[in-house]
Amino acid sequence: MITLFDLPSTVGTWSPNVWRTRYTLDYKNIPYKVEWVEYPDIAPTLQSHNIGPGGRKPDGSPYYSVPAIIDVDDETGKVKKALADSVEIAKYLDEAYPDTPKVLPDDEKELESVVGFANGLMRLWVPVFMIVCKAMLPQLHPPSREFFSRVRAKDAQQLYPGYETLEDIPFSKEDKEAAWKAFKESFTKGLAAHENLVQGKWFLGEGRIGFADFVIGGVLLWLETVFGEESEEWKDMSQWDGGRWEKFIDGLKEYQKA
Template identity: 55%
Template sequence: MITLFDVPSTVPGKAWSLNMWRARFSLNYKGLPYKTQWIEYPEIAPVLKSHNIGPTKYFPDGSPYYSVPAILDIDDKTGEIKAALAESYDIAKYLDDAYPDTPRLLPDDETQVKAVKEFSKEFINIIWLPSLYLILCKAVLAKLNPASHEHFSKARARDLHPFYGKDRLEEIPLSAEEEAEEWKKIEGCFNALEKSIKGTDEKGQWFLGDQITFADFVIGGFLIWTRKILGEESEGWKYIKGWNDGRWVRFLDGLKEYSQRID
């Protein structure tokens, strides 16, 4: 049985994070049985260490950074640990190798695999805008359980420190008027995302045209995160729904069958 480690929230179904949704989409698409172990942010490092799941990166001072999604795959019959790893792309690659009779997340063609991998790594740079990150992270903070508030507030403020110079998200001001003004700039990020998809196949719904791959779960993870955190009736989601001729609503609708299962 596969265990997926995820951070809970107060949104329906608990699952919210763009990165965790990448792995959840992958498992659902393959139809693999799994269970979720919900852990709060301060628990991530000790829980992953206890399962010998290594860090996904290191800070400039050399300290390790432990993150989710992470999975533990244990053989039901023997109890043998088949895999213990983190990072959504590495998880996708493992699932393809370990379960070859299920739908593939990565294409067979090596050139296409490279395109999917590069897109997955560069995605954040395509969609990145400090104001968008701030708006979404502030919305996340309001939907996390109290046990995760302090950790998330400080960690995300650290990410944004070069732009805002604060140590906690709550210390970064953002009025309704400022947020409305920022959404005008954010549209450009979605235009860039649209271009990255159309550049492969203008007729295709997905990153590689008619074929769903892990790259589509990267996009879908971001979109479902945005919708769940902002809310269906929020002004922000209404903006997104109207951009790029409704592309993003259609995109999420196309992934609906893989977003229903939260075990």
């Protein structure tokens, strides 16, 4: 049985990165259970399961993050694999469960394109990232809320120096409108570079659903969850590019079992 580590909130699962792995598991129809981990507990929890860091912080210290999984043999109780990072998890699941539909392509150029897309998509939401974080803050549980607030304020020191918490960082109505406009331009321009998406297909083409689509779906679900299905932000975004993204997320709903 696979255990998936996820971040809790008052609105359920929300992390765009964890959604990548949830989609992957549900698409493959692999049974799993969820262990909820508050932000301050991520590093000690993963370390206790011998799951290494997913990367390094700017100061060189290890960065522990979710999604992470443990795959335990049901008969022996032995751990078959314990790892973090959504791309690495997808690679492992494709190899360890060959009788399930693959989410990553075999072709090296296509694989490079998918992984590059997954790693680069975060740049598209930079204009609105801090606003989304502020909107998410009250929906986190108290142990995570304080941790998240201070860490994200520290991350934003270059743009917003002198603030110790997210709550302290001011955003006027004009600031939010400008950020949302910049995000729309960034998002649509970034995805317009991929011909299949422009044509309303999956990232790798018609009938070839896969990991890159789960990356997009994770972002869309993140924003819908944070702002709310009836919010002005989500209603606006779902209609961008002729309503393409509302159709896109609808096409993934059968793999959205959380």
